[in-house]
Amino acid sequence: MDKKVKILDEKICLSTAAMCEVFNIDKSTLKRWGDDGCPKTARGWWPLAEVLRWRGLVSAGGIQTEKDVERLSLQEQKLYYEAKYKQAQSEAAEFKNAIQRGEYILKDDIIAELQRFFIVLKRSMLGYSRRIATELAGYVDSVTARRIEKMITELTLDALEQISIDGVYKPSKKKRKN
Numbered sequence: 001m002d003k004k005v006k007i008l009d010e011k012i013c014l015s016t017a018a019m020c021e022v023f024n025i026d027k028s029t030l031k032r033w034g035d036d037g038c039p040k041t042a043r044g045w046w047p048l049a050e051v052l053r054w055r056g057l058v059s060a061g062g063i064q065t066e067k068d069v070e071r072l073s074l075q076e077q078k079l080y081y082e083a084k085y086k087q088a089q090s091e092a093a094e095f096k097n098a099i100q101r102g103e104y105i106l107k108d109d110i111i112a113e114l115q116r117f118f119i120v121l122k123r124s125m126l127g128y129s130r131r132i133a134t135e136l137a138g139y140v141d142s143v144t145a146r147r148i149e150k151m152i153t154e155l156t157l158d159a160l161e162q163i164s165i166d167g168v169y170k171p172s173k174k175k176r177k178n
Contacts, residue, residue: 011047019046056083129153
């Protein structure tokens with residue numbers, strides 16, 4: 001059984017097979033990485049921390065701003081931006097999966113549902129002034145019942161206007177007849 005981990009030059013190193021296992025890649029891909037400048041301690045041995053930094057998966061505490069990225073070599077910049085791109089792709093895929101699981105709702109769906117809700121609410125609220133006036137007609141004269149119906153309708157429309165505007169609501173100043 002071959003060893004997968006070794007300490008070389010005071011660095012934790014993985015064998016080629018172990019490195020391929022860790023990154024889930026083929027040996028030819030690892031060879032190509034080596035040709036592109038991936039750190040290698042000895043034949044068949046790869047320093048794990050340095051390879052992770054080289055791949056842009058672990059920062060050496062040095063990449064904090066865009067200026068830090070500009071100081072990197074072109075190869076390192078390419079790896080850094082590839083890692084950022086893959087991270088963004090991963091986040092986008094996770095977001096898409098969350099939508100499919102029903103954790104998020106599309107904005108258009110919410111707007112359509114709220115519009116339907118507020119139409120039903122408006123119709124219901126505007127209908128109860130007539131109903132109250134009909135009930136009161138047996139207790140008061142018809143002019144008073146219509147005045148009460150009108151007052152309830154105005155208050156209802158005012159309330160609906162309050163919930164339909166953005167910002168702070170300022171009621172309109174209507175002259176009241178006595």
